[in-house]
Amino acid sequence: MVRAWRLYAAVAAGGFRRYATYRVATAAGVFTNTVFGLILAYTYIALWDERPGLGGYDQAQAVTYVWVGQGLLSVVAVMGGGFEDELIERIRTGDIAIDLYRPADLQAWWLAADAGRAAFQLLGRGVVPMVFGGLVFQLALPGDAGTWLAFLVAVVLGVLVSFAIRYLVALAAFWFMDGAGVQQLAVLAGLFFSGMTLPLNVFPGALGELARVLPWSALVQAPADVLLGERTGLALLRTYAFQAAWAVGLLAVGRLVQSAATRRVVVQGG
């Protein structure tokens, strides 16, 4: 048991280091997040000028939401770009058959690697856009450490849900010759339903109701609401429970699909 933990810790550390080596790519990513943050922040200001208090946010909260979103974009991998490209490649080339005979658990292995990646992205790509946003705009950031801590927990749960979704997307490559199509649809759903394009509480009526219960809302909307102080006490626990439920459920589905896929590999002769 202890040995397994140490193995996964090493895998996670490897994931962290691997992304840490791409310094130029990280800087370029931060630049992009900042540019998009700037554009979105101005459009949100115009929107909230027109309709103050829209979706329960004041203008400062809305602008803060933009920068939280840009900071989290790569952490919860809304646009993909994490482990799944590699996993899909291994499925396509058949190398996955080798992985299945490894002593480590396939899902746990990739989860550990992705956790390492997310930890790096949080530091490498999350902080700078937030700081930039704070310098240029009036942000509504919490002053107490407790809210920040609560936010971190929500981010961790968001990464779990994000991983579980992308794991399923990657496994689809067992059935489709080319995983690009499924991946693309997943990115679309992620961008729209995570609250990346527009906060979900601005979505009207039934669409809003639906968007808020889908798993993607655990990626950006939920952590952002926690940071903005919209979720405290019992509401905070409900948010956590919501995220955790999706994480557990989707990870479990991932295991089922994985064993079906494994049987498929074995039947095909690997």
Next chain:
Amino acid sequence: MDTDFIRLDGVEKVFDVRKKTGFLRSERRQVRAVDSISFTVSRGEMVGYIGPNGAGKSTTIKMLTGILTPSGGRLRVAGIDPSRERTRLAQRIGVVFGQRTTLWWDLPLIDSYRLMHRMYRIPDARYAENLDRCVELLELGELLDVPVRQLSLGQRMRGDIAAALLHDPEVLYLDEPTIGLDVISKARVREFLRDLNAERGTTVLLTTHDLSDIEQLCRRVMVIDHGRLMYDGPLTGLHEIGESERTLVVDLERELPPIEVESARVVKVEGPRQWLAFPAAQSAAPLVARIAAEYPLVDLSVREPDIEAVISRMYAEKATS
């Protein structure tokens, strides 16, 4: 006859290399990848260009093909300055990168050839003739309609060589053309290159790690190391300098003390596996027979002398003489 069809006069290539020395600090350093190299190659020659990794081989090839601009010296291929007239030169040379296919992965092999036909503006009759010839000699007939991704490594290499020859290049550069190929594919590729050179008079320059490529194809070999030309002459001369040895790798049933046998010496022991060196010129058969008779043999293989070993011994010779 063009005796200086390819001509290099004191060609140099200097790179600026940045080395990380701290978190955000780095140090700039100049590396001479190619350090004043001069040689000529006649039309229709077939030359091996060898050296350890990072010696400057591929940098030279990249300058000869116009990919890189030399930092100094003068270089001409068929009278053309490669870096200045890259596209004009491209019409007259063929390049095969051993480890990178230029064929279209998802399309049938023939489609890649059709692209070459159009891109190089090869006259139709010439294209048909060259394609037929390549298909026949490289045995590509049944592969033409197969998507490239389904070809084996050896089949793909043959396909790549054909792709580089459809426009009748006067020079063919081959970078590790036999790397990773099985014995039969290697033999087929070599035979084809020999025919090409003999019948078409195509000048061939090849880099390789496999000395037997050179043994079977080239009368002349150039050795490059640390950016300098260390040797230029027949392969036999290189063998003499190097006194090369082959290696017999023996797997025994169990761990045993080093094998004692005439005309070979044990150079390494690792558990039940032992490495024996013997002169390259000597046949391995009697040696194998002797060992098989006296030791519990499980498996064995013969390794050809590798270039690194030959070159390092070449240095040792020079130092002592």
Next chain:
Amino acid sequence: MADLREKPREPGEPREPRAGFEPVAGSRLVDGLRAYRLIAWMWIRSTMAYRASFAMTLFGNFAGTVLDFVAILLMFSRVDQLGGYSLGEVAFLYGLSSAAFGLADLTLGSMDRLGQRVRDGTLDTLLVRPAPVLAQVAADRFALRRLGRITQGLLVLGYALVVVDIEWTPAKVLLMPVMMVSGAAIFASVFVAGGAFQFVAQDASQVQNSFTYGGTTLLQYPPTVFAKDLVRGVTFVLPLAFVNWLPALYVLGLPYPLDLPRWTAFVSPLVAVVCCGLSGLAWRAGLRSYRSTGS
């Protein structure tokens, strides 16, 4: 050829080769377009090897851009105006920006893969071909699925033309196609300059995205939304404002964001030519630096 076999030769012995052929090459531009067409066609055929996947990505590309516009529709479900612009007017800007960008994306969308090609060394395989490298890189991974964005842009533009009341004059009618083509050319020059930058910084393809995707996102919203300095920047430094803002505001009869004369709407083609020239120079400098450093 049999006559050549008469005398057996030693391998590698010097000899006369067979005569070559002189290809008839056109100008560099014609050569480049020809190579572009040939390579693009190969990529189209390659994608067709996976038809289902192609259909899915085409749909995905279209759906993605549609959702992008849906976000604006959602905003307008809560407000009647954004920065003083009605939904139809924003749709007008959006459609023009999206279509012009889509056109550039279709023709040059794979420029952001250049850094990858430099890293793995496959750029070298393009340098030994008798065709301009820019044309070969531009045609790399040519993907018809990118028609999705153009389609969406034109649909949104069509919607805008229906709902917005425009007082058409011959000059305005003429300005529409001119704006579309110049806009695509300005975006194209951003793609090429971004490609040139990757010769220097191979991992920085994301920087290019901020100017291309970021640029089109910016132009989809009214200029009144943004800070004056930002608007000045995209007018005088990186002249994206000439893609649609200035000409579109002329057509709509709305005030310009900066104090510029009305005729500036018509200088888009000129701006496009200058941008293409500059990015061409940047590309040449980038390629020269690659060929001298090999990195």
